[in-house]
Amino acid sequence: MAAIIDSADDAIISKDLNGIVISWNEGASKLFGYSADEMIGQPILRVIPEELEYEESKILKTIRLGEQISHFETRRKKKSGEVFEISVTISPIRDETGTIIGASKIAREITDRKRVERLLVQSEKLAATGRMAATMAHEINNPLESLMNLIFLARQDSAPGGKVHDYLITAEGELERLTHLARQTLGFYRDTGSPTEVSLNQLLESVISVYSPKLLAAGITIEKHFDDQRKVFIRRGEFLQVFSNLITNAADAMRQGGKLSISTHESVGPWGDGIETVVRDSGSGIRLEHITQIFEPFFTTKGELGTGIGLWVAKQLVESRGGTISVASSTEQGNSGTTVTVAIPYGPPTGHNETLRAGG
Ligand SMILES: Nc1ncnc2c1ncn2[C@@H]1O[C@H](COP(=O)(O)OP(=O)(O)OP(=O)(O)O)[C@@H](O)[C@H]1O
Ligand SMILES: [Mg+2]
Known part of the structure; x- marks a missing residue:
């Protein structure tokens, strides 16, 4: 059994009900950077980032109730100080009489998986933004163009030098600005020239x-x-x-x-x-x-x-x-x-x- 635990890739750790480490396998040494000698007899809090220390008392409470915690995703700290993402499963350990005396824990690093997940969410958002921009460009540019034409026609029909003519020239200028802005904010996805x-x-x-x-x-x-x-x-x-x-x-x-x-x-x-x-x-x-x-x-x-x-x-x-x-x-x-x-x-x-x- 000890041999199996030692050759496992996952970190396998056990601790007592006060959170003191009792066993620490090779996988745990690789993952956290601490050797078994450095960790056995020490509080598990050493590998928990300060801002997450509250998790430990919650975990111990759950274990005392005899319940298991499966695939809990959180962050832990390596000996080097690097904080990484981890998935842990924690189960109570009982003695021969069935009394809970501690907890065993299997942990696996998931930083890479998390990174991929985040990238996926980002690229989905981007694809959605692109689709929206393309739709908006279409929906906005067409009416803008017909407005430009209408104002142009109205200006042709109005008396030069008159008030209406001046208003229309101003309106045309503003509309041009608007068209320009719409093209810039929305046109990027379409500029394939x-x-x-x-x-x-x-x-x-x-x-x-x-x-x-x-x-x-x-x-x-x-x-x-x-x-x-x-x-x-x-x-x-x-x-x-x-x-x-x-x-x-x-x-x-x-x-x-x-x-x-x-x-x-x-x-x-x-x-x-x-x-x-x-x-x-x-x-x-x-x-x-x-x-x-x-x-x-x-x-x-x-x-x-x-x-x-x-x-x-x-x-x-x-x-x-x-x-x-x-x-x-x-x-x-x-x-x-x-x-x-x-x-x-x-x-x-x-x-x-x-x-x-x-x-x-
Ligand atoms: N000239 C600047 N002065 C101060 N902060 C800036 C400046 N340029 C960028 N930033 C900071 O960088 C952030 C990102 O800029 P970015 O242009 O990518 O996005 P945004 O302006 O927030 O939104 P939008 O997508 O509308 O451009 C801004 O929110 C701002 O905090
Ligand atoms: Mg900006």
Whole structure:
């Protein structure tokens, strides 16, 4: 029996009713990093993360009642301090008279399984978002187009210089802005056209023109510094999307007003010659514990107001074009702000990420 237990892959452990370890097999040593010598006679709490210590008293209570706990999923701590996900089954141990004297426990690491489960949930959410965007793009673009046509016709019929004519011109402008926004937020899934030669400076000007009324109204001043430069070979719609996302994020971070600066310059990076665009805001900055997560899909600090896909999408688009996107940020009072740098090489893209466009 002892030999079987020792050769098992699973961690098999027994403890008394005070939570003191009585036996500890090879599998447990491999899993937790502690040898049997280090654990026998020691409290099992050593492998339980502090915030989960309450679980132990609950487990012991259940065991005292003679009940088993099956496939309980929780987290435990290795000797190295690493916390990992685990599935445990715990059963009471009885002496010859049937009295419960302790518990035996079989544990198995499930970190990998959990990771796969989380990825699946994420990719399902993404697929759903893609389908929704494709539907919305269709449902919104068509009526928008007919509105544009109707207003155009009405303007043709109205007397130039008259009030109605002026109103219609304003309405047309606003509608154009709306169409532009809808294309950017929803059109990404549909931009399957070929890349063309695009002036980044012009592209940035057109994104800024869409957002400047909103930015100015929020007390944000806009500074531009564009160097002369060659054109880049990109899908225009994709990069309208990238920079809209960055500007929207900057605006969200400057609710009390501030400064948005956008500049371009030629540069040489590990990815070759190209153009770096720097979008800098004087907003709240990104907290250190968040900065590693901001490119993850569905990471947002905006609650209901954000979906958390803006930066994720931007990163996919930039990288599929062979470029890079990086973020630096400070939350220091009086000196806070965020700088996002997007580098696009002149050269041809090294790889394509077609999966992104699978949504339609
Ligand atoms: N310029 C910025 N200043 C401060 N925080 C930022 C900035 N850009 C991004 N963040 C942080 O990164 C998070 C993720 O950004 P991301 O654009 O991916 O999603 P979101 O803006 O929350 O939602 P959406 O999908 O609508 O873009 C934001 O919720 C915010 O916390
Ligand atoms: Mg965003």
